[in-house]
Amino acid sequence: MTKHRLFWPAAVLAALLLANVAFTPDFFAVRIKDGHLYGSLIDILHFGAPLILVALGMTLVIATGGIDLSVGSTVAIAGALACLHISESADPGGLGTVLTAAGLALLVALVLGSVNGFLVSRVGVQPIIATLILMVAGRGVAQLVTDGQIITVTSGPFQLIGGGYWLTVPFAVVLAAAMVLLTALLTRSTALGMLLESVGGNPVASRLVGIRAQRLIALVYVFSAVCAAVAGLMISSNVSAADGNNAGLWIELDAILAVVIGGTSLAGGRFSLGGTVLGALVIQTLATTIYTIGVPPETTLVFKAVVVIAVCLVQSPKFRAKLSHRRRSGARRGSRSESAAPANLEVGR
């Protein structure tokens, strides 16, 4: 069972959740309050939803061997545009207004993603540089949109996206789940996922066998931007306000971390959507854990770092092999060949 690629992320998530029970005995309790589900687990899913979305887009980008640093800025721009449109419209509570606002945000995301995709696939700029441009400039754009202010909106339908409930479940969770399922279907039931992995594994060879690598690469950046825009709508809707400075700040790093914890290689050529979702949940659970067990704010980052290092080490087959090698060689000295064999097996997995 430990051989399954999702075993370790799942084990870490379970361990973190169990650690919380020691401090809050009713941590797993979920009950109905005011007609919707209420409990710590629901919170983790609810606040984790935007991160899951951003990480979802990031997974596909990383699968092609790229990286997208601009998602945080896209989150801010999308939220800012939507809130600006709603606050300036005559009917902020109208469904039409909110749909237009969401459409506007998604449209801008398409443009931003296309720019990234164009720079990487056609111009041939290194992905980290190409998306760095938008990462830096995008926050400025978001501030320009909001005029440096926090735009507060009061709109029922808009609030539903990130803060509302649908059949007792947070709507954001439903939305995120739907996007993950759709992506899983598209990539795993068609050849798309394999093509992406092949482009990430070896772009030249892929092109030579007739895969249109450029178009695929451009496509994943557009997808990533759209995911980020939906996350941006969720984040701004959850607090009914757009904050150009802080919305989605550093979310790109959390998303990359989620992807890595999920077992997707940063070198590209392989990806795991399930792993990414688990990774995002690990990060959100870690945040909740910090709040519940009362880690002082000054040491929060150290605590986080220690957990992340532990997670990454425990995931590394080489590290585990070394550990077990050491344990075994301590017990039976001299049987090198025996203990080396499983290590090889794991590396070659």
Add this chain to the structure above:
Amino acid sequence: MFKRAAAALAAGAMAVVLSACSSGGAANDGAAGGGSDKITIGFSQVGAESGWRTANTKSVQDAAKKAGVTLKFSDAQQKQENQIKAIRSFIQQKVDIIAFSPVVESGWDTVLKEAKAAKIPVILTDRAVDSQDESLYVSFLGSDFVEEGKRAADWLVKEYQGKADPVNIVQLEGTTGSAPANDRKSGFADVIKGDPKFKVLASQTGDFTRAKGKEVMQAFLKSQPKIDVLYAHNDDMALGAIQAIEEAGKQPGKDIKIISIDGVKDAFTAMSQGKINVVVECNPLLGDQLMELAKKVKKGESVERRIKTEEGVFTQDQAAAALPSRQY
């Protein structure tokens, strides 16, 4: 990289030389002008980061117009190097007084020495600098964050006067390590430590943002069975927390009393709806005080090194009346 650093150094050195030359010229101009009391102030703002900051900028600009002061305004867009450039250009333009809100606390000695060499007095507004040499600026005009924390706690002590039951408090701190977060926390703690019935059950950073305030408060609501009071280091976190409290089926302002700092318009709206109990004002409208101070400095009068902005404490019954007049 090295080349650029060298170029920057050279440019800096040139600026020093230029300002040294021009300071001689300034003295001549002054003699020729003969007691003209028209004041020119160079003001370097942090940047447009929030409604609070925008109100701060507007206050300075309006006050300058009202006082007949020529204001040279520069926006640093949250970058120290932009502020240093702005200050150097103010020195070259021979302004009478330089005022600025430092983006960060340290790294100002060199440029402030240049200003001192050019005999231009410097006034700090809103934020302080961390420097060994106190002669580099004449005065610091701004809020006292420790005092704000104390005022928040004073309200709490008064509210629970004569009641013996323990009061369970949770705290949403500002960005870890920032001056307002440190000072508002310690000021509050100083006052409540006198009475053992006040207990801070949990304290986490909400990074001064609504989203984080909501997220942290949701976790608090689940991990702490009984919360009586929320103390938030700024309004945005309090506004986020209000949403979390409402989602938990509790009434903000009643089931959980809320103390907040800053006094932005949204907070006053929430207070007039009974969702916040008290707001300790952190006043950005220091323009008039700055102009008055500048005039005194120009005349050569001695001024206090630390001047506090005029700030109030607003409770629910004052909120509705004060709401229309809130500028930010």
